Amino acid sequence: MRKGHMIYGGLGLAHTAILDAPNIDCREFLRVLLLRADSRSANLGVRVLAEGTAALVRQAWGPSTTVHLQNFDGGDTGQSFNKAAIAKDVFRKNGPIKSTLRKYDVVIDVCGGDSFTDSYGLKRLGLILYTQSASQKLRIPTMLSPQTIGPFTNRVARALASRSLKRMTMVLSRDKASEQYSASLGRPVDLSATDVVFALPAPTTPKTRDIVLNVSGLLWNENSHVDSTVYRASVHSLIAALQERGHPITFMPHVLDNPRSDNDVPIAVELAHQYETTTDLAVPTSLQDARSIVSSARLVIGSRMHACLNAISTGTPAIPWAYSRKFAPLLEDIGWDEVVDLRTDPDPVKITLDILDKHSIADLTARNVTVVERAQARLTEVLAALQMSGAERTR
Template sequence: MRVIDGRYMASPGGYLADVRAHDIMLDIGAGDSFADIYTDKRFAYIMATKAIPILAGTPLVLSPQTIGPFSRQPHAGMAAWACRKAKMVFARDPLSMDVLRKLAPTANARQVIDVAFALPFDRPVRPAGDPIRVGLNVSGLLMSGGYSGGSNDYGLGFDYPAMTRALITAFTAMPGVVLSLVPHVNAPDMPRDDDGAACDALKREFPQVERTPDFASPSAAKSTIAGLDFLVGARMHATIAAYSAGIPVVPISYSRKFEGLYGGLRYPWVVNAKGMDTKAAVAFVLDAFERRVQVAADIARGKPVIDAGLEDYTAALEAQFTAAAR
């Protein structure tokens, strides 16, 4: 596995050579990074991974991901060019598909679903009499306020650190409930984005909570989450892990990628980025916990949409691979 850094991207024997050695490229854009809400440096990397195969003549497929938002230039123009030049573009939610239609109306585009719903896992065996296990997936990014060092880069309607502490206080006061802090993004080289560092700080503040060890792989993360009774999560793929394992989950949104994905599944148990203040967000999560049987039923209702999206993506990929092999 290659580490994508500036030296690798700039070297003629690096990314360009690897692109030319392949018959087709699949670019998933880190799931949500094909947007201009992050740093310009991150956008430059995301665009370079797309532009190099296009210019090298290697067929490019944009795998299921969030498209946008793009609110400024030249970001929007560059993104539109990449979408038009790609062999196919897969949006993972209805809002992204709407953005794509406006951004690049001639792109060969299709709406499917996030591939993480298909991630394999092993469900832990729970002993008889085990307590109710609640997971709190803590986002290092949101605990830091964002990448810039501001207190609220994403303009959230709620105070995420205050909400996190309020939920820890509430869950640890419940008899028969064990609360675990669950990191999902391990980024020791980027302290503001590192869930593990944020969990460690909260563990020092609240020594009565458990702290789940850092995960060695995505499947290991999903397998652990599948052993919970309830999850509150601010990382998209931690919440997808819970949802696709049938675990009642409340996603905490900081961008429209949450509303887009879960809106497409008609899943109502999302703390919207700008729709609630801190007090309302905490009350919403605790109500979902009390009604977790209903939450689980709402998850089951989305399965046909997920199955259809995964099947559609697999079939389209098979066609692209056949064409690339000719």
């Protein structure tokens, strides 16, 4: 084993054992590569995953730890990990990807939070599995950061994912459903944690806004998740209902302006102009700005999961309009069940208003405090597990 690497073993420990483990100093010279992590993405949820995971790593292994981010088409390494790079790497001992991976002591795959699945296509999964396999074959400690695991509908993809999971030094899920799915693939997770957004510092922002509404450009246009026509009608009905109740609305995009259809800004601008007499528009300039905006609200209603998680983690209650299975299990695990499922709930607007009739915003805010405490307790377990995993360093 080369100098600087740590010796790891599978954890497979009860949470109490992890919490009781001693802190082991493995900080000096440590270089960590976060795969599928991007702090400059137009999607602020992707930035959350990158910055939250980096924050966890530095909290576990010290602020001097070098953390580099790597996405498919570029990153801090200066090397792409895309299809073209794999073609140059696959039959070479010192190909561009392998040579880059050798520079690091630990590799942690963030997988964009929910990309360890074949739901986004086999090509994307193939890029993920190749890099994981290359890192594992080089005997670099390779981990899966807290994320959604699965589903896999393709039999070959399922088998390859199972093999990769079994070779991981550590596997962390962010909800119980993913924990169960990983176990079904033959690799029980080391911890069921939560989203890394709760590792980010919360801004202290005065409450100057009433309701911040995040409308998804992904769902507004034709998509594979929900009927876009129904989604548009539901959004307009919600705005009308909130205005009738006297709630000022601030529209906030969570995927910033970019050439793809997955872009929240045009819809937010359009809606703000359409309802300009009783609404406002707040377009974030950064992740920190977005967190300040949601922190300034009394309530957030959003279709982007991390728009809602950014709110909850900063102390603002949120009502997610969920479009996939990644929402509810994660939120239920930390005690938040005020979720509207756009795939199955027949009337999202009525359910949203029922929540507001049943609970005052003040009550939701008080409950939110407990949710944040539970989430941070789960991440404390992750920190202990990461510290424990560095059992001994060779010098």
